[in-house]
Amino acid sequence: MTVATNGVHKSKPSALPLVQKLSKDHDLVLKTFRLLIADLCQQFSGGHPGGAIGMAAIGVSLWKYVMRYAPHTPDFFNRDRFVLSNGHTCLFQYSFLHLTGYKAMTFDQLKSYHSDRVDALCPGHPEIEHEGIEVTTGPLGQGIANAVGLAMATKNLAATYNRPGYDVVDNHTWCMIGDACLQEGVGLEAISLAGHLRLNNLTVIYDNNQITCDGSVDLTNTEDVNAKMRASGWDVIDVEDGCFDIEGIVRALERGRAAQDKPTFINVRTVIGLDSHVAGTAVAHGAAFGTKSVADMKTLYGFNPEEHFVIGETVRQFFQNLPARGEQWVQEWNQLVADYTAQYPELGAEFQARVKGELPANWEQYIPKSFPEKPTATRASSGLVFNPIAKECKNFMVGTADLSPSVNMIWPGKVDFQHPDLMTTCGINGNYSGRYIHYGVREHAMCAISNGMAAYARNTIIPITSSFFMFYLYAAPAVRMGALQHLQVIHAATHDSIGMGEDGPTHQPIELAALYRAMPNLLYIRPGDSEETAGAWIAAIGAKKTSSIISTSRQTLPQLSQTRRDGVAHGAYVLSEDESATVTLLGVGAELSFALEVADKLKAERGITARVVSFPCQRLFEQQSLEYKRDTLRRHRGIPAVVIEPYAPNGWERYADAGICIKRFGHSLPGKAAYKFFGYDIDTLTSKVAGYLDQLKGDELLRNEFVEL
């Protein structure tokens, strides 16, 4: 229940003072937990025991004393978020989920770790699909960046919806890290941005056991971590005895929650694999200890070495109150939201729609019905299509990796997402309700942070990222994690193809599309003009459980009369049909108009009739019926298809018999000259298609082979 004070509803949940909370059962709880981990790894002789054992006291502090969550309502909207960025220590989290009463995590399930049970809830790294897991982690450095995104989501929602006395969103984000998150670039990028944004609702807990796979962390890192974190704008707290000092850890965590204007970094010294025979060594990291060592631990702890998976009644009771406490918080919050909605009906309704992950029903109406006929770069088309939506729909948080002038994602009246004090300290205008994010030159963190915002609650926030397409190679591990987690994140990528010109081969994405066309659950869409760009955004916004890349041109493109936004939804569609056609040209994105021009020229100069298919998205096309696919391509009628795209051909062999593609890196030339250099002028393209048709007549075997023209 909310606490009424002078008639003002307070959002702070009921809590007991710290001194009363600390228990005498800690020693037994810690021993039980550590033996449980050792047993769970020993069972199938595999897994990562050392870190989880070292972090036991941190876990007790978090789940028993500090974190606000509800085991029986795992999706409680205002719960604290916990991210295990050192995901290989997943048994740490699974075991606490079990002990604190998450219903799905039964004892049987817990024991499925490293088993061959297909429906196990204990995979090798935490997975977002399972109860109590906020994000999938494992690839190191991702989790800490996700945590920054989760904290930003809280900040934005709080600044947007909270009203005096009604803090409907005020959860804290806790993130556990190991050494790797302080070494991986994506982690360092995220740390830097979190300091800049002064995310006081984020606490990172460093499991400082000084051990990595290769041995002592001194092998590779001898920097002053605390000084570095302070220089990055973080508050730093040391905990010396992280294996046992629950009171000290709790005090540090509470200081993290109460932080004023900085994120908090708690440097906790622990011992990996404590009390095992490999304690404090790299061997404790990624292998079971062996039956003898586990038995020795039990003897040392006064447990029966013959018994396994022992969780005594005292320990069960220690965690027993947590589901009820959680339900109390849930009820208090439900009441708070009800009161808030009564007080602010419109805002309350909007907030509740956001909680459910709903977009305003009319979002599609903001897209222009038609576009100017003048040549337009599709990066500009993206702005024409999307900015009106972004302006009206608060779900969208739009960011860029320092390419605002290039990506055209600024809507009239946009406000930056910034700490409001930045105005006084350095004249930067913005606040936490702002929805335009300057990520800096940090593509990887941009996308990993966006995953975190998207994971805060399904579709409550739909993050948009933007950069040059080539730089999505920097961000690829995070783009992948978004797709893998079924998060709706939309990446607005400009400067695709060699048409981007002068920046040269380092910026010309020859092979990158092959990655994204192969990546599961990701739509890679190359629209050919403004109309198709509208189709691309409609597809991406409609894909609630899928990430998308909308890949646009730097250079202006002609507006084509034949394109259709609903055609994009099919992945490929016929632009220009002719029953007598002897060849199909597949046109894509920035080069779509080339296909149409080549068709005209083939007809006019050589009497060859070509049909033209626009092919913006392979994955959407794959989802169509076999009949639709055959009707679109007509290869089953013996009509050869030729794709025109200045990318590596890999993957087009499925749809085309020949390709005018590129298998080398690009060349630094102005866009038009680059096209010419690689033979993408209409004369050369036309000759190549005609030449191929001649070649086919002479060598029927070629029909079995993909031919590069």
Next chain:
Amino acid sequence: MTVATNGVHKSKPSALPLVQKLSKDHDLVLKTFRLLIADLCQQFSGGHPGGAIGMAAIGVSLWKYVMRYAPHTPDFFNRDRFVLSNGHTCLFQYSFLHLTGYKAMTFDQLKSYHSDRVDALCPGHPEIEHEGIEVTTGPLGQGIANAVGLAMATKNLAATYNRPGYDVVDNHTWCMIGDACLQEGVGLEAISLAGHLRLNNLTVIYDNNQITCDGSVDLTNTEDVNAKMRASGWDVIDVEDGCFDIEGIVRALERGRAAQDKPTFINVRTVIGLDSHVAGTAVAHGAAFGTKSVADMKTLYGFNPEEHFVIGETVRQFFQNLPARGEQWVQEWNQLVADYTAQYPELGAEFQARVKGELPANWEQYIPKSFPEKPTATRASSGLVFNPIAKECKNFMVGTADLSPSVNMIWPGKVDFQHPDLMTTCGINGNYSGRYIHYGVREHAMCAISNGMAAYARNTIIPITSSFFMFYLYAAPAVRMGALQHLQVIHAATHDSIGMGEDGPTHQPIELAALYRAMPNLLYIRPGDSEETAGAWIAAIGAKKTSSIISTSRQTLPQLSQTRRDGVAHGAYVLSEDESATVTLLGVGAELSFALEVADKLKAERGITARVVSFPCQRLFEQQSLEYKRDTLRRHRGIPAVVIEPYAPNGWERYADAGICIKRFGHSLPGKAAYKFFGYDIDTLTSKVAGYLDQLKGDELLRNEFVEL
């Protein structure tokens, strides 16, 4: 000429004391340089003028006073290396190359910047192929990591070959950066490692103009950069007036060269686009100033606004001595090496072979002629094949991103590459002549640094990196830059395919091979057993201008009697032939044995005769003759080919009619269970192949389509 002091040959080149060197012509030189940049961008109304103009005084300090180089012998082995990590300011470097007398960089060539001249030496970012350019930069953060690699190369060569009085390698590495290198993760990883390694032969010069594309750097970065660098183990020097204070800059640079045990970070305050109408703003970054503004600058500087590209005689003379000075250094070094070789004949001969990029002629003999018949993981095979070579051939610098226990790249007696003092400070054993590098959990920097080591001199050092294959997505931008620069870097990637098991979908590389098979100038090789692993290493070591990924299994694989190391060189080759075969099975890497087993089962249980092709590398296969390709695949004879690989099928459509592939993300299960879960058991595979052959009989149209089984 070397200077004899007490009979000891000193390597330090002749130099005048600083006070005598500083000139009164600086003002004119700086003005001329700045106008030249403005004109070069105005000419084609494009490019990046602002940074180059702001950095003018830094350039004068470097090229006139501090750097050791030889314009007429650009490849002088012991030259200082200069890396322009903020590569978009390339005109800065091009202009100094022209002014200091590099022969290729004629005035005409300089003026080709942003032209459509195909053979221009002034691409949009510096490119390694051109005289005076050490590495190709552009994608931000790469250059600073390359610089760390260049400095490490010097350290290793110096520690290996220098003898008292004979410092045959003692060059310094200078790296210019902008804000982005302090924001990009790969830069931060490299900075951290450079501090740890105490690379006192590396100086990074920060063009601190406080401006990025989006505007003030305060939009995204408000950290204490100097404090962060100090915490990372760097010496920090501030230069307040970086636009004019050449003396101050020179003093800072000289301090960098004389550094004792830390790399040096010089924080130079500059003004972007100084004296243009957009000075100090983001607009100065990436666009020409406009004719009026350029004319105004000229008027302000007392130049004729009607004249363009003016380099007066005084300025020409200012730089005139540099080629001769360079040749003197070259001669001194040549003499030093001659004396050294006389004194140490064996070492001298070895050093000179290294300078030429030669491997010991007998390197291939270290590879075992045969391998144990017991099942072996190909990651272990990699060790069996390569570690004997690494032990004997000093060219190889072998590193790992904290996965030493997994990658098996440690040879007997290997010594770590570390600062020798680490032994006393934290008990870490190693020295700079060591060739095993602990990179920490920094995959991206590992590969970017390796590019730098490889770029030091062609094949003098051949860097090996190692990690899980999936983490080469983190490193992909650097792997790409290696391939793009034709650098020989070999990436030993283990845990490929779902067979790696429990680590789950975040670690199972479903789509990653599609990227690397599409990436130009990169060999992605999946060997199927030890014999093929030998073939993979032979191919990679033989590819002097190409990067390679050798992709190996975590799990043990049977040793196959049919495999041949020389077969790998062809990309694909027939393992099991049968003239009566009605289907070809394409087997790959860890699943190669599946193809053989399926063929046996098809024959035994269904009377279907299958031939089997091993297909470890698509790119090597592409390089074969059409005849070889047809004979290997036999699709031209109407025999359908089925590929078996638990990866996304993208790209296999070129070689196969059907595929047993995976189009979703993986699943966390033990390796064998994961194979079973996805249908990669012999029974299921056999049924699928047989079913496909049946299906083909019923629907001839399927021959035109790639079928997923």
